[in-house]
Amino acid sequence: MSIPARFHDGLTAEVQAVDLDFETVGAVGTLVIRGLDHGEIARWPAEILFALPGRKDELRLGAIGQPDGARVVVQGHEAVARVLATIPQLTERRHQQxxxxxxxxxxxxxxxxxxxxxxxxxxxxxxxxxxxxVPPAWEQRLGETVALQMEASLDGEAGFELCDDNPDSLANQAIARFGNEVLAGSGSPFELDIRVVKSDIPNAFALPGGQVFFFSSLLDRARTPDEFAGVLAHEIGHVAYRHGMEQLISTAGTGALIGFILGDMTGISVAAGLGATMIDARFSRDAERQADAFAAQVAQRMDFNPAGLADLINRVGVDDEFARALALLSTHPLTEDRKAALEALSRQRPTGLRPPFTTAEWSAIRDMCKIPHN
Structure with a gap:
């Protein structure tokens, strides 16, 4: 008794209603496909048949050596069961598949x-x-790329505007001297490039290769030289430990590793989008603790209180929701453990040290971005 089915020849969109018969000659079985006029359309030996994915109560059969779209479709639980009973190899192959x-x-x-x-x-x-x-030269070039992206993300194509573009000014000289003294003895391969720039976002960043950005809005919130020095020393600690490069490798993941292997740490494949990523990224807790400890060690050589860093972060966080979302508290989260550690480190400072800035230098730094005195 024939089994009704539909036949696709795999060459045209035509679908034919057919009847299926199974003939056995010796040990060889063959599926015979006939049209409704009983004319033979195709003969598919059982050993070349295979089942294709189909809906429930539907069996789709293809055959090795036939066009890709060639198939026979049998519908209905009873009809499918008859085909599987007639050709048991199909059930075994379905289980294997x-x-x-x-x-x-x-x-x-x-x-x-x-x-x-x-x-x-x-x-x-x-x-x-x-x-x-990672070669320091690569890190410096990557840091420059990230800095350009960060400037474009925050302030548009024009980039950041320096608060004081005169490198020989009292303020810039004082900041450069402070940075060099902080980094001295750390073994860092980089030369610091500290920029105080105009921005409404109260934050500070250390980028790969020695670049440090200090935003005018954060300087505006700094009430004492200790707070300014604490944040700046902390960011320089990130430079010394190369936390920025470490963060980019973690963020870029496989792309950065491939770039490192291929010797391309500055191409678009690695650096694209990392400027925006660095704005929102935060260093690990271990990295923050390392940078805090670095600032505290510096404070033992220079007369400032490292706990000023915690005071400034805390104040920025309560100023307004904008500051909390986008500024120092977001990228440098101040946990209770971290705050307590900074306060403990501040108590270990020796006395009689030379302050990091003179009164005149601090006044000039405060005036860099035309900030009125409190």
């Missing part, structure tokens, strides 16, 4: 989990080790 699909799905899932785990945990763990072999 299902097993392969399950194994493929499991393998793909395991691979995806491994990639995600490597991205979330492996790359950040390796970043601190990878950064030690």
């Amino acid at each position: 299902t097993g392969r699909e399950i194994r493929l799905a499991v393998t793909a899932t395991v691979a995806l989990v491994a990639v995600i785990a490597a991205y979330l945990y492996g790359v950040p763990l390796l970043a601190s080790r990878i950064v030690t072999v």
Whole structure:
């Protein structure tokens, strides 16, 4: 008894109503496809048949060596059961195919989990080790690229406007001298480039390669030289430990690793979008603690209170919601443990040290961005 089906020849869009018969000659079985006029359309040996994905109570059969779209479609639970009973090899092959699909799905899932785990945990763990072999020249060029992107993201194509573009001014000379004294003895391969720029966002950044940005809005909120010196020393600590490069490797993940392997740490493939990423990124807790400890060590050589950093971060956070979302409290979260550690470190300072800035220098720094005195 024939089994009704539909036939697609794989060459045209035509769908033919057909009847299926199964003939056996010796041990060889053949599926015979006939039109409703009983004319033979095709003969498919059983050993070349395979099942294709289909809906419930539907069996789709293809054949090796036939056009890709060639198939026979059998519908209905009873008709499908008759075909499977007549050609038992199909049931075995369906089980094999299902097993392969399950194994493929499991393998793909395991691979995806491994990639995600490597991205979330492996790359950040390796970043601190990878950064030690990144050539300083590469890091400097990458930092320049990121700085340009950051300027464009925050202030448009015009970039940042320096509060004081005269490198020989009293304020710039004082800041440069302070930076050099802070970095002295750290073994850092970089020369500092500290820029005080006009911005409504109260924040400060240390970028790869030695660039440090201090925003005028944050300077406006600094009430004492200690607060300014504490933040600046903290950011220079990030430079000394190369935390910016470490952060970019962690953020860029595989792209940065490929760029490092290929010797391209400045191309678009690695650097694109990292300026905006650095604006919103925060260093790890370990990196923040390292930078805090670095600032405290500097305070033992120069007479400023490292706890001023905590005071300024805390004040910025309560000023307004804008500052809380986009400024120092967001990128440099002040935990209770961190605040307590800074206060403890401040108590260890020796007395009788030379202040980092004279009264005249601090006054000039405060006037850099035309900030009125309190």
